[in-house]
Amino acid sequence: MPKKGVQQMKHLLGIEELSKEDILYILNLATPMKDIILREVKKVPTLRGKIIATLFYEPSTRTKNSFELAAKLMSADLVSVGVSTSSVQKGESLKDTIYTLEAMGVDAIVIRHSRNGVPNYLSSFSHASIINAGDGQHEHPSQALLDLFTIQEHKGHIEGLKVLIVGDIMHSRVAKSNIYALNKLGAKVVVSGPPTLIPNEVREYAEICYSLDEAIKDVDVVNVLRLQLERQQTGLINSLQEYHRFYGLTSERVKHAKNDLLVLHPGPMNRGVEIDEDVAYSEKSAINEQVSNGVAVRMAIYYMLMGGKEQ
Amino acid sequence: MILKNGTVLMNGAFERFDIRIENGVISKGGHDLSPDEGETVIDCQDKIISPTFVDMHTHVRLGQEYKEDPQVTIRKAIKGGYCALNVMPNTKPALDCAPMVERMLKTEAPEGFHIFVTGAITNENGTLAETEDIASAGAVAISDDGHWTENSFLFYQALKYAKKHDLLVMDHAQDMNLFKSGKIYEGKASFETGLKGFPKAAEASAIYRDGTLNAQVGSRLHITHLSTLMGLETANALKQIGVHVTMDVTPHHLIFDESAYLSYDTNIKANPPFGDERDRKALVHALRSGEITNIATDHAPHSEPEKDQEWEDAPYGIASIDSAFEVLYQELVTTSLVPLETLLTAMSTNPAYLLGMRHGIGIGNEANLTIIKLNEPHAISYEGGAKNNPYVGKESSAVVTMVILKGNVAYEYGK
Numbered sequence: 001m002p003k004k005g006v007q008q009m010k011h012l013l014g015i016e017e018l019s020k021e022d023i024l025y026i027l028n029l030a031t032p033m034k035d036i037i038l039r040e041v042k043k044v045p046t047l048r049g050k051i052i053a054t055l056f057y058e059p060s061t062r063t064k065n066s067f068e069l070a071a072k073l074m075s076a077d078l079v080s081v082g083v084s085t086s087s088v089q090k091g092e093s094l095k096d097t098i099y100t101l102e103a104m105g106v107d108a109i110v111i112r113h114s115r116n117g118v119p120n121y122l123s124s125f126s127h128a129s130i131i132n133a134g135d136g137q138h139e140h141p142s143q144a145l146l147d148l149f150t151i152q153e154h155k156g157h158i159e160g161l162k163v164l165i166v167g168d169i170m171h172s173r174v175a176k177s178n179i180y181a182l183n184k185l186g187a188k189v190v191v192s193g194p195p196t197l198i199p200n201e202v203r204e205y206a207e208i209c210y211s212l213d214e215a216i217k218d219v220d221v222v223n224v225l226r227l228q229l230e231r232q233q234t235g236l237i238n239s240l241q242e243y244h245r246f247y248g249l250t251s252e253r254v255k256h257a258k259n260d261l262l263v264l265h266p267g268p269m270n271r272g273v274e275i276d277e278d279v280a281y282s283e284k285s286a287i288n289e290q291v292s293n294g295v296a297v298r299m300a301i302y303y304m305l306m307g308g309k310e311q
Numbered sequence: 312m313i314l315k316n317g318t319v320l321m322n323g324a325f326e327r328f329d330i331r332i333e334n335g336v337i338s339k340g341g342h343d344l345s346p347d348e349g350e351t352v353i354d355c356q357d358k359i360i361s362p363t364f365v366d367m368h369t370h371v372r373l374g375q376e377y378k379e380d381p382q383v384t385i386r387k388a389i390k391g392g393y394c395a396l397n398v399m400p401n402t403k404p405a406l407d408c409a410p411m412v413e414r415m416l417k418t419e420a421p422e423g424f425h426i427f428v429t430g431a432i433t434n435e436n437g438t439l440a441e442t443e444d445i446a447s448a449g450a451v452a453i454s455d456d457g458h459w460t461e462n463s464f465l466f467y468q469a470l471k472y473a474k475k476h477d478l479l480v481m482d483h484a485q486d487m488n489l490f491k492s493g494k495i496y497e498g499k500a501s502f503e504t505g506l507k508g509f510p511k512a513a514e515a516s517a518i519y520r521d522g523t524l525n526a527q528v529g530s531r532l533h534i535t536h537l538s539t540l541m542g543l544e545t546a547n548a549l550k551q552i553g554v555h556v557t558m559d560v561t562p563h564h565l566i567f568d569e570s571a572y573l574s575y576d577t578n579i580k581a582n583p584p585f586g587d588e589r590d591r592k593a594l595v596h597a598l599r600s601g602e603i604t605n606i607a608t609d610h611a612p613h614s615e616p617e618k619d620q621e622w623e624d625a626p627y628g629i630a631s632i633d634s635a636f637e638v639l640y641q642e643l644v645t646t647s648l649v650p651l652e653t654l655l656t657a658m659s660t661n662p663a664y665l666l667g668m669r670h671g672i673g674i675g676n677e678a679n680l681t682i683i684k685l686n687e688p689h690a691i692s693y694e695g696g697a698k699n700n701p702y703v704g705k706e707s708s709a710v711v712t713m714v715i716l717k718g719n720v721a722y723e724y725g726k
Contacts, residue, residue: 095620115624116504136505137507201498
C-alpha cells in the first residue's frame, strides 16, 4: 500500500497541490477504512499515541464531527478547540493559538476558517500537520475526496464520467476542490447556475451551461451546492423563488436526466431552494452515504499524513 | 566639493563632466575641474550621478509611529536615494485642515530633504475639507488616497479649488462599490486563491469620471498608482481629447502580477491589486514610452503583527522606499525593458516638476544628488522600521553609494 511520494506529504492544503496518484491513493485507502466502520468493533490502533486537534472558526456539524470521529476510530487522542470558549475570544492571534497547540504536543491540526489561504499560512510555520477542513472560498479537499469516493463506489470509476455541479460556483470551496479533483481524474465537468455566481475563469476546467434543463440531460452525476442565503442581500441573486425555478433540482428536472443519475449534496440542504425533498431522499440520492463515506475518507487522510511513519 | 568623472544625468541624457558644489548649490559643471586648496574631491569614476529621487506618494505614519517612525521613513528614503517625500493625508489625525498640514511640514529632516504635504479632499464628515486653508498652509496637492472621492459633485468642486491654488489632484481612482465587493482583481488568481475578485473596470470607470469632470475645469489631475491596461487606455484617451491627466505607477505594479497572490504572502498585499501579465507589461511599456511619466513608491509601512496574520485581515501596503531604485534597476533596466535614463527621470525630476520643486542638475540648483554604482551585485538589505518590503533578500546589481543633500553627504553606502 505505501506509495513513494505520497508518504512524504505533511499537510493537506488543497486538491490543487495533489497529483492524480495522490488522489487515487487516498481513495484506495478509504475502502479498508470504510470496512472498519462497518465492523462490530469500530476501532483500530493505528494512531495510538498521536494527538489531533480540531480548530473550527466557522460553524460545522458534519465536517467537524466527521474528522473527530475518524480520529477516535483510529485511537488518536483528540483536542477539540471550541473557538467560542477559547482564548480566541480574548483576542489571541491565530499564530499564537497554533503555537499553544503545538506546545501541547499536537501532531495534526484540522482547521476550518472563513479566511482564504489560512491553512497555507499555518503550514508556513507549523510543525504539526495542517489539514484543511475548508478555507473561505478556496478549497475543501476532504469534501471533494469523499464526493469522489462516493461517485467511485456507485459508478466503479471516475474517468470518462460527466459530472454536473449546480449553484454558486463562485463562492464555493466545495465546487473548486471537486472541479480540480474531477479534472485530475479525467472526468468531464459541467457547471450550471446564475451568471452572477459563475466566474469566467472556471472555463479552464469546466464547460458552462447556464440552463440547468439543458445541462442535466446527459450527465452521470449531479452535485448540488448549498446556496448561501445571504447572496440575496448582496444583489447576486434576485430571489430564492426565482433561483429555485431556474436552478433548483426538482423531480421534474430529474425525469429528463439519465436513469442512473447519481445525486450528491454536501449538506446542509436548503430544501425547496437548491434541491427538492423528494429528490434528496430518492433512490438516486447518495446524500446520507456521503456522510458515512466522509468518515472513511478522513481516516484515509490521517493515515496518509500520520500513519505509516513510525509503525 | 567636486564630484569628479561622474556620468551625469542631465535633461534625460548621460554626459560625463565634473560638478562643483558650493554653499549647498551646484556652482559649476565642466571637464577637468581642478580642486581649490582644501576642497573635497569625490571620485565618481564608473558612477552615475542622478538628481536625487522624489517620491510623490508616501505614507508617513504620523500618529501611528508603531508602524514606522517618520524619522525612520526619512532615513530609509535617503538610503534609497530620495531627497523628498510627498506625504499622503491618511495620518492620525488626518491632514484635512491647516494646522495638521503645518504640523506635518514641521517634521524634522536633514537639510536639503523636502517634505511635501498632500491635504485631504474630503474630511471625515464626508464634506470638502478646507481646501483653500490647506493650500495656504503649504500643501502642494490634495487627495483622498486610500479611497476614491465617491461624491462626483464634491470632486468637481475640489477640482475648481485645486485649479485656483494650482494644487495637484492625486486621484486614487477606484470605484468603491466595486472595490468593496472584493480583495483583488477578478481573474485567474481570484479563482484559484478564493480571494474575492472585483472587476478591473473599477479603475478605468473612476478615471473616466474624474477625467471628464476635469475636462470642464482644467485642473492638474494626476492618477496615482495606476494598475490596469484599461485604466491606462482610458487616461490616454482623455489626453487625446485635451484633458490634463498625468500618471504614476508603483514599483510593485511594474514587478508583480496576480500570480504573486498564490503564495498568500501578506507583504505583497497592496491596493490597487496587481493585474495580470498583460496589465503589467502595458504599464512597463507606458513607462518606457513616456505615457506614464512618474514612479511613486506608495511606501506604506505596517507593523509585523498587522502583516503576520490571515491574508484577508492584513492591511494593504508595501514599504519599499529604501530599495525601490535597486529593485527597479534589476527588474527593468538589466532586462532592457526600460532605459536607465527613463527610470531615473521618472523617479527624480518628473515628480519634482509635478510637485513644483526646482530640481535637476543645473547651475544654481540645490545640490541634491544620488550617486549610483552599477555592476555591484548585492542582496537588498533590511533597513529598519517596517518589514513589509518584499524585495529584501533579492539580488540587485545596482546600488546607491552616496546621497548628497544640499551639498552635504547625507548617506554613504557601507558606512
